[in-house]
Structure formats: C-alpha cells, structure tokens
Amino acid sequence: MLEIKNLHASVEGEDEQILKGVNLTINKGEIHAIMGPNGSGKSTLAKVVSGHPEYEVTEGEILFEGEDVTELDADERAHLGMFLAFQYPIEVPGITNRTLLRESYNTIARENDREELDPLEFDDYLKERLEVIDMKDEFLERSINTGFSGGEKKKNEVFQMAVLNPKLAFMDETDSGLDIDALKIVSDGINKIAGPENAIVLITHYQRLLNYITPDYVHVMMNGKIVKSAGKELALELEDQGYEQLEKEFSVNGEAQ
Amino acid sequence: MSETQALESMIGEEYKYGFSTDVEYEDFPTGLNEDIIRELSARKEEPEWMLEFRLKAFRAWQEMEEPDWFNATYEKPDFENIQYYSAPKNKPKLDSLDDVDPKIKETYDKLGIPLEEQKQLAGVAVDAVFDSVSVFTSFKEKLAEAGVIFCSISEAIQNHPELVKKYMGSVVPARDNFYAALNSAVFSDGSFCYVPKDTVCPMELSTYFRINNMNSGQFERTLIIAEDNSHVSYLEGCTAPMYDEHQLHAAVVELVAMDDAEIKYSTIQNWYSGDEEGKGGIYNFVTKRGACRGKNSKISWTQLETGSAVTLKYPSVILQGDNSIGEFYSVAVTNKKQQADTGTKMIHIGKNTKSTIISKGISAGRSNNSYRGEVKINKGADGARNYSVCDSMLIGQECGAHTFPYIESKNPTASVEHEASTSRVGEEQIFYLMQRGISEQDAISMIINGFVKEVLKELPLEFATEANALLDVKLEGSVG
Ligand SMILES: Nc1ncnc2c1ncn2[C@@H]1O[C@H](COP(=O)(O)OP(=O)(O)OP(=O)(O)O)[C@@H](O)[C@H]1O
Ligand SMILES: [Mg+2]
Numbered sequence: 026m027l028e029i030k031n032l033h034a035s036v037e038g039e040d041e042q043i044l045k046g047v048n049l050t051i052n053k054g055e056i057h058a059i060m061g062p063n064g065s066g067k068s069t070l071a072k073v074v075s076g077h078p079e080y081e082v083t084e085g086e087i088l089f090e091g092e093d094v095t096e097l098d099a100d101e102r103a104h105l106g107m108f109l110a111f112q113y114p115i116e117v118p119g120i121t122n123r124t125l126l127r128e129s130y131n132t133i134a135r136e137n138d139r140e141e142l143d144p145l146e147f148d149d150y151l152k153e154r155l156e157v158i159d160m161k162d163e164f165l166e167r168s169i170n171t172g173f174s175g176g177e178k179k180k181n182e183v184f185q186m187a188v189l190n191p192k193l194a195f196m197d198e199t200d201s202g203l204d205i206d207a208l209k210i211v212s213d214g215i216n217k218i219a220g221p222e223n224a225i226v227l228i229t230h231y232q233r234l235l236n237y238i239t240p241d242y243v244h245v246m247m248n249g250k251i252v253k254s255a256g257k258e259l260a261l262e263l264e265d266q267g268y269e270q271l272e273k274e275f276s277v278n279g280e281a282q
Numbered sequence: 283m284s285e286t287q288a289l290e291s292m293i294g295e296e297y298k299y300g301f302s303t304d305v306e307y308e309d310f311p312t313g314l315n316e317d318i319i320r321e322l323s324a325r326k327e328e329p330e331w332m333l334e335f336r337l338k339a340f341r342a343w344q345e346m347e348e349p350d351w352f353n354a355t356y357e358k359p360d361f362e363n364i365q366y367y368s369a370p371k372n373k374p375k376l377d378s379l380d381d382v383d384p385k386i387k388e389t390y391d392k393l394g395i396p397l398e399e400q401k402q403l404a405g406v407a408v409d410a411v412f413d414s415v416s417v418f419t420s421f422k423e424k425l426a427e428a429g430v431i432f433c434s435i436s437e438a439i440q441n442h443p444e445l446v447k448k449y450m451g452s453v454v455p456a457r458d459n460f461y462a463a464l465n466s467a468v469f470s471d472g473s474f475c476y477v478p479k480d481t482v483c484p485m486e487l488s489t490y491f492r493i494n495n496m497n498s499g500q501f502e503r504t505l506i507i508a509e510d511n512s513h514v515s516y517l518e519g520c521t522a523p524m525y526d527e528h529q530l531h532a533a534v535v536e537l538v539a540m541d542d543a544e545i546k547y548s549t550i551q552n553w554y555s556g557d558e559e560g561k562g563g564i565y566n567f568v569t570k571r572g573a574c575r576g577k578n579s580k581i582s583w584t585q586l587e588t589g590s591a592v593t594l595k596y597p598s599v600i601l602q603g604d605n606s607i608g609e610f611y612s613v614a615v616t617n618k619k620q621q622a623d624t625g626t627k628m629i630h631i632g633k634n635t636k637s638t639i640i641s642k643g644i645s646a647g648r649s650n651n652s653y654r655g656e657v658k659i660n661k662g663a664d665g666a667r668n669y670s671v672c673d674s675m676l677i678g679q680e681c682g683a684h685t686f687p688y689i690e691s692k693n694p695t696a697s698v699e700h701e702a703s704t705s706r707v708g709e710e711q712i713f714y715l716m717q718r719g720i721s722e723q724d725a726i727s728m729i730i731n732g733f734v735k736e737v738l739k740e741l742p743l744e745f746a747t748e749a750n751a752l753l754d755v756k757l758e759g760s761v762g
Contacts, residue, residue, distance in 0.1 A: 075717055079709065103719035115714040118705065119732020128728070129718040136719070168732070169714075185718065 026090060026224050027051040027074070027193055033084035034073045042083065043069045045249035051193065054221040058235055058260060059228045061246035062268050067228045068112050070246070071195040075109040076102045089193070103129075104136035106192030110182035110199050112228070117169040122181065125169055126151065126188050133189065150188070157187040158214035175202040183211050187218055194218075195226045200234040212237030232264040247275055310367040316340065319467055322367045331447060332439055339456035339466030346460045353652040353684055354621040356592045359530045359565060366468040366501070428484045430514075431476040435503050438474035445476055449507055453536035453573045453600070461532040461594075462569040465501045469534065472502035475514060477543075483514040486742050504535040508543035510576060515546040515742055528556075528591060533568045541576030541603065546584070548741050550749055553589035558647075560619030563591025570597035571627075574606035574635075582609035583626065584740040586749050591620060596654065598627035601635035601663075608637040611737040616649035616681070625654040625686075630666040630696070639670040642734050645681035652684040657698055659691040666696040674704040675733050 027050070034044040043066050051057055059067050073080045074087055076099035087095045094102055117125070130150075131141040142150060155162055158180055170178050179199050186194050196215070200208055215238055219225055227234065235243075235257060243259040244251045247268070252275045253259065310325075311318065319340055323333040348358060425432050431442060438446050456466035473489045489504070508514050531553065537545050547570075556563025566589075572581035583597040599608030610626035628637035637657065645651040653672045674683035685702050707729055715725035731738075741749050 077713055079713075098722070099713055099716035100719050100721050103717055109717050111714065115708075115710050117711050117714065117729060117732070119735065120728050124728075125715070125718060125720075128720055128724070132721075133719045189718070 026053045028088040029070075029074070029085070030088070031085035032070075032073065032082065032087065034069065034080045034082050037079055037081045043080070043249055044073060046085070047246075047249070047251055049244065049251060051224050051226065053192070053224050055224050055241045056219060056238060057224070057226045058240040058243045058257075059226060059246055059251075060230065060243065060260065060263060062272075065246045066249040067246050068197050069249075071109055071112075071197050071226075071228060074195060075099055075107060100132075103191075104133055106133075108186055108189060108191030108194040110179075110186055110194060110196040112197035112201075114170045114173075114178040114182050116171045116173075118171045120169055121166050122169055122185075123151065123165040126165075126185065129185075129189060154184065154187045157217055158183050159210050160184050176204060176207050179203055180207060180211060183214050187214060190218075191223065193224050193226070195228065197228045198230065199227070200229055200231060208234070209237065232260045235260045245271060247271065250275075310365055312365045313362050314340075314364070314366060314468070318366055322468060322470070325367060326436055326439075328436075328439055329443060331443070335451065335456070336467050339463050340468075342457045343460065343463035343467055346457075346463055348460050352594050352623040352654070353686075354592050354594065354623050354650065356565065356621065357528070359528065361464075364530060367470055424484065429478045429481055430483050431474065432487055433474055435469070435472040435474045435505060438476075438505070442474070442476070445507065446474070446505065449536065449538055450503075450505055451536075453538060453571050454534050454569050459569060461567045462534050465503060465532050465534040465569070469501045469503035472504045472533070473506075473516075473518075474504070475506040475516060477506075477508045477512040477514045479509040479511060481509075481512045483512070486515050486517060488517045488519070500529070500531045500533070502533045504533065505538075506536070506545055506547070507538045508540060508545050508579075510540045511542040512540075513544045515548070517548040517550070517742060519550045519552070528563060528565055530565045531567070531590075532565075533570075535568070535570040535597075537572035537581055539572065539574050539576060539579035539581050539606075542578045543576060544580040544582075545572060546582045546742070547572070547597075549583075549585040549587070550741075551585065551587045551589055551593075554591075555589045555618065555620050556591040558618050560591065563620070564589065566590035566593040566595060568593075568595045570595065571600065572598070572608070573600045574603050574608060574632075576606070577603040577632070578605045579603050580607040580609070582607075582611070582740070584609075584611040584737065585613070585624075586738070586741070587612065587614040587622060587624060590622070593620075593622040593624055595624045596626055596656075598629065599637065600629045600631065601637065601666075602631045603635075604632040605634045605636075606632055607635070609740075610637075610639045610641070610655075611740040612641045613644070613734045613737045614642070614651055614653075615644045615646075616651045617645075617647040618649060619647065620649040622650070623652040623654055625652075625656075625672075627656040628658070628668060630657075630659045630663040630668070630693075633663060634665040634667075635663055636666070637668045639668070639672070640737055641670075641672040642737055643672070643674040643683055644677065644730065644733070645674065645683050646677040648680045650682045650684075652686060654686040654688075656688040657690070657700075659693050659696040659698070661692045663693050664695050666693060668696075668698045670698075670700045672700075672702050673733070674702075675730075676704065676706045 029047055029049040032044050032047040033042055035042050047070055061067055069080065073082065076097060082095050086093055089105055089107060127147050134141050151165060160180060164181065170181060173181060179202055182199060199211065203211055212234065215225065227238065227240065240257050242254055243257055245253040252271060316337060319336050323336060454462050456463055475487060477483050506514065506516060537547060539545050553564035553566055574581055581599045587593055597610060601608050608628050614622045614624050616622050625641060626639055639655055641653045643651040643653055655670060657668045657670065659666045672685050676683055683704055687700055689698050691698055711729060712722060712725045715728065716722060738749055
C-alpha cells in the first residue's frame with residue numbers, strides 16, 4: 026500500500042536534512058508502530074507523507090498503491106485515501122466539525138466517483154460514526170477543535186478518521202494527553218476501524234498504547250532514519266532499556282552511519 | 283507556491299470595476315470658496331435657505347483643522363484641486379430607465395447593478411448616483427403608493443423642503459467634524475427617504491454610488507426618516523474607476539427613527555483601493571450617524587468595507603428613546619497598502635437601551651486595519667447594556683490589526699461587555715483542511731467565510747449573494 030524509498034526531506038529552502046533516508050513498506054491489513062526519541066523526525070515523516078508544503082523532498086520517493094505521490098498536494102493525497110491524525114490538532118474557528126466533515130466526505134466521494142450524501146443522510150452517518158469512539162453529538166456543532174481540551178482534540182482526530190474511512194492513517198501521538206478511560210475508548214475505536222483493507226501507522230512514545238492495539242511491526246526512528254524494525258516485542262524492550270543502547274549503536278551525534 | 287503566497291494572490295485579485303466611462307460633463311471650476319458654493323447652489327436651483335445652510339457650514343469648515351487622530355497616514359487632499367460639482371451633461375430629470383445616458387447605463391450594467399428587470403422583480407428600488415448627480419430612481423410609483431418618499435436629496439430639497447429643513451443637520455450638525463462641515467457646504471446629491479407612520483416600506487431601497495470623473499470629489503448626503511411604527515431597509519453600494527490620483531469621498535448619512543420605528547442601513551463599499559504601492563484610490567471619509575429618537579426604536583448598521591485607499595468611518599447610534607436598540611455589524615477587509623480606521627459609537631441616553639457591536643477585520647498584504655469603538659453610557663441610561671466583539675484576522679506577516687475600544691459608563695446599573703481576538707490564517711490551518719481533502723481555495727474561502735458569516739447574515743437577503751461574490755473577488759481569485 027505505502028512504499029517509502031530512501032526518503033530525504035528538509036524544511037523548504039533550508040539545507041539541513043530532517044529525514045535522512047527513510048525506508049518503510051506498509052501493506053494493507055497491517056498496523057505499524059513508530060517510536061523514537063523526541064526530535065528524531067517522526068512527525069516530519071508523517072507530514073511529508075501527507076504532503077505538508079513546509080517540507081521539501083530532496084531525494085527518494087513515496088509510492089501509494091503503486092502511484093508516485095511525492096509531488097501531489099495534500100488534498101490530492103487525501104482523495105487517494107491518506108489520512109493524518111495530527112500530533113497537535115489545529116483550531117479552525119468559524120467552521121463547525123459537521124461542515125468540515127461533510128465537505129471532506131463529499132469531496133473525497135466525488136473524487137472517487139462515489140455517491141455524495143445529502144445533509145440528512147450524512148447526519149445519520151455521523152451519528153453512527155460518533156458511536157465508534159463514544160463522542161457526544163454536541164461536538165458536531167462546535168468549531169473545529171476550537172476550545173477543545175487536549176484530549177478532546179485527540180478524540181476528534183480519531184472521530185474524523187472514523188468518518189472519512191481512509192485507506193492509510195498516520196496517527197501521530199494520538200494517545201498522548203488522553204486519560205486512562207479515553208485511551209481505552211480511543212484504542213477500541215481504532216481497533217474497530219482497522220481492517221484487512223486498510224493500514225494504520227501509530228506514532229507513539231508509550232508501550233501502553235500497544236497493550237490495547239497490537240502492532241504487526243515496531244520501528245525505531247533516530248536522527249531522521251528508521252534504525253530498527255521488529256515485531257511487537259521491540260516496544261517492550263525499549264520500555265525496558267530506553268534508547269541509549271540504540272543511540273550508541275547508531276552514533277546519532279556523529280555522521281557515521 | 284506556498285500557502286501564504288497563494289493567500290496573498292487570492293486576496294489581491296485585480297479590481298474589476300476599474301473602468302471609466304466616457305461621458306461628457308458640465309463644466310464647473312475647481313477650487314473652494316463662497317463663490318463656488320453659490321454657483322453650485324445656483325446650478326442646482328436651490329432655495330435660499332439651502333444656500334444659507336451651505337455657506338454657514340463653509341464658514342465653520344474654514345475655522346476647523348483637518349483631524350489626524352486616527353491610525354492612518356496619507357497625503358492630505360488638496361481642497362483647491364477638487365471639482366465640487368460634476369454632472370454628466372445629458373442627464374437631468376428622468377422618469378424611466380430608457381432616458382438614462384446609454385453610456386452610464388452600460389456602466390451600471392458592467393457593475394452588475396440591479397437596475398434591470400430581474401432585480402425589479404426582486405422588488406429592489408434603486409437610486410443611482412453617478413459622480414455627484416442622482417441619475418434616476420426606479421420604482422418611484424410603487425413606493426409612492428405606500429406613501430414612501432424615495433428620491434434624490436436634490437429633488438427632496440425642491441419638493442419636500444419642510445422635511446429636509448427639519449431633519450438635515452439634526453443628527454450630524456454642520457460643525458460636527460471637519461469632513462461633515464465640508465460635506466454640508468458642498469454636498470452634491472444623495473438619497474432621501476421618508477417612511478410615514480405605520481408603514482413598512484414595501485421593498486429594499488438601494489443606492490449605487492460611482493465616482494467616474496477623475497478630479498471630482500463625491501460628497502453625497504443621505505437622509506432617512508422613519509416615522510412612528512415604520513420600517514425601512516436601505517442598502518448602498520459604491521465603486522469607482524482606477525486613477526493614479528486619490529479621490530475624495532466625504533459623505534454624510536443621517537438616520538432618524540421615531541417611536542417603534544426600525545431602520546436597517548447596509549453598505550457594500552468597494553471603492554477603488556489603489557495599487558500595490560498605494561498609488562491612487564479613494565479617501566473614504568464618511569460621517570454616518572443614526573438617532574433613535576423614539577422609544578423602542580432600532581437602528582442597525584451593517585457594512586462590508588473592502589475598498590478605498592483610506593477609510594475613516596464610524597457609523598454611530600444615539601440611543602435617546604427608552605428601550606431603543608443600536609447595532610453595528612462590520613466586516614472590513616484591507617489589502618495591499620490600504621488603511622482602514624473604522625468602528626462605531628454607541629451613545630446610551632435612554633433607559634434600558636441596548637447596543638451590539640460585532641466587528642470583523644481582515645488584513646492582508648501591507649495593509650493596516652484598525653477598529654475604533656466607543657460605548658458611552660450617560661447618567662440617566664438605567665439598565666443600559668452593550669455587547670461588543672471585535673475580531674481581527676491577519677493574512678501574511680506584513681499587515682497590521684489594531685483595536686481601540688473606549689468605554690465610558692456613568693451609570694452603575696449599566697453593563698458593558700467587550701471581547702476581542704486576533705488570529706492569523708495560518709498555513710497550518712490550510713494544511714489541516716487540505717489534509718481532509720479540501721482544496722486550497724476552498725480551505726481559504728471556508729476560513730474567511732467562517733470568520734465573517736456572523737456579520738454577512740445581517741445583510742438583506744437579496745444582497746447576500748452580491749456580498750459573497752465581492753468577498754470572493756477580493757479574497758479568492760485564482761490559486762496558481
Ligand atoms: N518546520 C520546521 N522548522 C524547523 N525545524 C523543524 C521543522 N519541522 C521539524 N523540525 C525539526 O526536525 C526535527 C524533527 O522534528 P519532529 O517534529 O519530526 O520530531 P518528532 O520525532 O516528531 O519528535 P516528538 O517525539 O517530540 O514529537 C526536530 O529537530 C525539529 O526541530
Ligand atoms: Mg512529533
């Protein structure tokens with residue numbers, strides 16, 4: 026489904042590379058977890074894959090279902106079925122969640138020659154999707170993320186994902202900021218959404234999340250590269266030992282590879 | 283193209299009303315002195331009392347200083363270089379559309395102004411002021427049936443002198459301020475509306491102002507009177523061609539609402555705003571004030587201000603009658619090097635008077651957008667209430683937004699509530715919406731519309747689409 030090859034990226038106009046040769050392959054039906062120290066490039070990877078205009082791909086390519094999407098705009102990638110749950114969801118005052126979702130849902134449907142939903146049909150659909158993560162319908166009428174608590178913002182990201190039903194979702198630290206109950210609810214929701222036809226990439230700092238959602242693969246990112254990939258046991262190892270051992274191995278401070 | 287650039291190019295859409303029309307004008311000397319005013323009054327065949335009004339205002343003006351307390355810098359107009367009267371040669375006294383100079387009519391067609399039948403069906407009565415002279419007023423008859431007088435102020439001076447004498451200058455006295463005094467001395471034309479007791483004006487009234495002649499100033503004068511238990515909604519639209527020189531527009535609008543009467547006054551202002559470097563464009567220095575004289579009366583100002591090089595404008599309401607209501611809903615958009623210092627004044631005098639102020643400023647380019655509002659509660663205004671919100675939105679890094687709220691309350695039972703916010707349309711917001719599948723242009727449009735919808739919904743329905751189209755032109759255009 027997604028194939029990232031030797032991806033190098035920097036902030037547009039800057040020389041310094043943030044991503045320094047990422048390779049990652051994700052097949053449908055899989056759940057991946059990406060861990061790694063602060064500043065190692067996890068969010069940047071998610072944003073570059075989603076087409077954030079602030080970054081420039083200087084080398085390598087991103088293939089989605091065989092198509093090179095490296096040069097596509099963010100909305101075009103969304104039409105293909107790519108989704109990003111933001112680490113810091115953005116507030117957009119004046120536009121309600123409902124308006125955004127209807128616009129998004131119907132735009133994506135239109136681009137894929139699927140049928141659009143009229144307001145009433147869409148309302149029914151929203152009600153049903155609210156249940157996936159047990160969200161109150163009053164959130165539909167509120168401006169996007171505006172004045173939401175940290176945890177509510179994260180839940181709202183998962184709700185949007187539940188509505189848009191993407192093929193591939195990057196979920197950037199969706200677990201951070203959730204209370205214990207919310208974490209459970211959100212994890213359950215993600216498990217419900219996950220299926221044989223889609224794929225999910227969880228970016229997280231905590232093994233805790235992986236108790237609820239079992240990843241097929243765990244990757245460790247350091248200094249702009251994926252330095253280690255293994256099964257779910259890797260998360261437990263890291264929880265135990267931290268990144269120190271890996272850091273030594275990969276000499277993150279120097280130029281040695 | 284980065285989002286910021288895209289935004290800036292959208293918001294910087296070329297001015298599409300910038301054509302000028304080749305019409306022959308009556309000759310009239312430039313300059314300002316008593317002889318000019320006498321000549322102007324004579325051309326308009328005005329009665330003696332009107333000339334006296336003008337001369338008194340002129341004398342007052344001569345003693346006044348041009349104000350400079352606002353947050354804008356510009357080259358002061360050269361009052362000697364302005365033509366104070368500018369009338370198309372082939373105009374006067376028209377009863378039907380067919381009598382309008384075809385060139386002028388073409389202009390209005392280009393502007394998409396609702397002179398033609400489709401809009402007549404929509405029930406809009408239009409008065410069009412081309413340069414200084416009112417070209418025609420449509421729908422006079424239907425209005426007359428209802429007892430509503432809607433005509434140019436020049437006609438009102440001739441045909442309804444007692445009303446003009448009684449009300450003109452009663453809300454904005456000639457000495458009120460520098461530009462009001464100037465207007466009182468040299469006003470050329472404008473609209474007059476009188477709605478008698480117990481009458482709901484059967485249609486939206488509307489005036490389109492256009493400055494065509496390069497050296498002419500436009501000094502229109504509008505007077506609207508709503509008698510007891512009457513209701514009227516009035517809309518003005520403004521455009522001008524593009525010239526390198528600044529042109530002065532100094533209007534005075536006076537509204538009077540008696541017991542239980544309601545006046546809704548809406549403005550869609552899109553005068554030419556000058557080029558990237560601030561060359562040319564209209565100076566829009568306007569005094570607008572309404573008096574809620576009667577109990578339970580209501581005056582509501584709604585404005586969508588997108589044009590002009592410099593705008594200084596504070597539509598105000600004097601809340602004299604008990605339980606009267608004043609409202610101010612404003613969207614002011616500045617771009618390039620435009621400067622706007624706009625807001626309102628609500629003066630609470632009567633008991634249980636209420637005012638609402640909703641101001642939305644959008645600044646882009648290198649423009650400067652200031653909100654200036656004053657809420658004044660007098661001693662006797664028991665139970666007066668005010669609610670103000672002023673929000674600013676910045677697009678890009680080089681523009682400015684400022685708010686200057688003044689609150690003065692002399693009555694302890696009054697309540698005044700003020701909220702303000704400033705936000706920036708960020709690349710992050712646009713990326714967020716695009717990540718959800720929405721195109722860049724729609725994303726920007728959604729953000730801007732979300733920001734202003736609270737105000738635009740106050741515009742008369744018939745004009746909502748025009749307002750949206752204008753915002754689209756100003757704020758969207760092509761994304762490249
Ligand atoms: N727009 C930007 N401008 C400047 N530096 C940036 C930008 N985006 C990312 N960086 C830098 O790139 C590096 C990687 O950042 P990124 O946000 O991808 O880290 P992360 O792995 O997600 O960290 P965390 O676990 O703290 O969320 C950091 O050093 C960050 O400061
Ligand atoms: Mg991060």
